[in-house]
Amino acid sequence: MNTSEHEEETLDPESPEAWEALRTLGRRMVDDVMEYLRTVRERPVWKPLPAELRTTLKRPVPVEGEGAEAAYRDFVENVLPYPTGNIHPRFWGWVMGTGSPLGVLSEMLAAGMNCHVAGYEDAAARVEDQVLAWCRELLGLPEQASGLLVSGASMATLVGLAVARSEKAEGDVRRTGLWDLPRMTLYASRETHACVRRAAEVLGLGSDSLRLLPVDADFRVDVSALRAAIARDRAEGLRPFCVVGNAGTVNTGAVDDLEALADVASQEGLWFHVDGAFGALAALSPRLRPLLRGMERADSLAFDLHKWMHIPFEAGCVLVRSEAAHRRAFAYQTEYLAQMPRGLAARPSMFSEYGVQLTRGFRALKVWMSLKEHGAAKFARLIEQNVEQARALGQRVDAEPELQRLAPVSLNVVCFRYAGRGAPEERLDAWNRELLCRLHESGVAVPSYTTLGGRYCLRVCLTNHRTRREDLELFVQEVLRLGREIAGGAVKGT
Secondary structure, three states, X not given: OOOOOOOOOOOOOOOHHHHHHHHHHHHHHHHHHHHHHHOHHHOOOOOOOOHHHHHHOOOOOOOOOOOHHHHHHHHHHHOOOOOOOOOOOOEOOOOOOOXXXXXXXXXXHHHHHOOOOOOXXXXXXXXXXXXXXXXXXXXXXXXXXEEEEEOOHHHHHHHHHHHHHHHHOOOOHHHHOOOOOOOEEEEEEOOOOHHHHHHHHHOOOOHHHEEEEOEOOOOOEOHHXXXXXXXXXXXXXXXXXXXXXXXXXXXXXXXXXXHHHHHHHHHHOOEEEEEOOOHHHHHHOOOOHHHHOOHHHOOEEEEEOOXXXXXXXXXXXXXXXXXXXXXXXXOOOOHHHOOOOOOOOOOOOOHHHHOOOOOOOOOHHHHHHHHHHHOHHHHHXXXXXXXXXXXXXXXXXXXXXOEEEOOOOOOOEEEEEEOOOOOOHHXXXXXXXXXXXXXXXXXXXXXXXXEEOOEEEEEEEOOOOOOOHHHHHHHHHHHHHHHHHHHHHHHHHO
């Protein structure tokens, strides 16, 4: 058939020689990235982008290609040297996982297959089924629970709360919306991650529907305040529908009394959602699992596999106790997605019926391969290792007169500040802000920051399988050195 007067094109190499050249380049890429990982300790954690690079990365779209070799050379020169830094042993900022060498290769394999994992009858969907079954088993949810791999815990929270809204609303909110219904209210501690507020906004509940409750001295939600808030809202004609518990708060790593929250939710007829972004995976450890008692009673559980299991980004997960409720919140019938009796579309249910996305990549492969490579027991040991390192760092801070810890070390987060020796309180926030900037710029370490009780502090979150005790000691020494340098300059300037 004559389809065009022009020769038909493809993105594949067009000769055996071109295929071999690309294969050679691919081998070099694999060699380069493995060496990049092997030598990560020899580089700074982070370094600023040079001014000229900002211009380089603002070029117009290439109309004609320059070839794979040139594209890779540009990557090596202008992208690879300037990462976030979270694969480095001394990166402890925010909550980021470290990745792994096999995770890199798994991503390549998944991209090579390039499966559309909406839920067709193929191996990719079966791999995701297997990963979700493993997650249920590891975290204590029943075998009948449903689940979905998503981008991260923020999306997992949105999915879980969408199911809660649909199940607990007075009417059919998927069809009629919320406009003529009593305001639905949900409850969480003031330490809860902002993704819960964002979900409330996106779901049409509004941020005013989120009741942020006080916490105790250990930064755990005040259960008495929760009961009082629910009673107050019922008395005002509102409709309480969900309690959110924290399995590791983002600021301090505090774990709410999940058993007590589950009791309240059960007694009040409310949905119980647990935000376990990083902390839920502590359940892999028999030693740490008691800290999370009650999590297994959640109606929905959001967590990340790309944090404390070191799967490359993105790999989040939501588990929902009731498969029927989960499906009711998202499923729809369309002609072009109808199930077939046989063939590629013969799978009984599609992942797209349990979440927002229809188009979905093969996220499950890197999780599946990582668990097969290392086993759950090794991930449990790595989590225990980080918890022990955090406790050791907390003790090191407590032993140093110039440092002040501002929160208990509940799990894997240490919050402290440089306080000097008898320094005025009003100077400490500014000193520690400057200290954090200098730490980042030095390339020695990357912690992040938070504010506790109105006091700015450094925040070290240990979700890093490459960290050693010597890294933490180097960090403490650098904090002391920079703190004294900043304090000395301030004294001279007064």
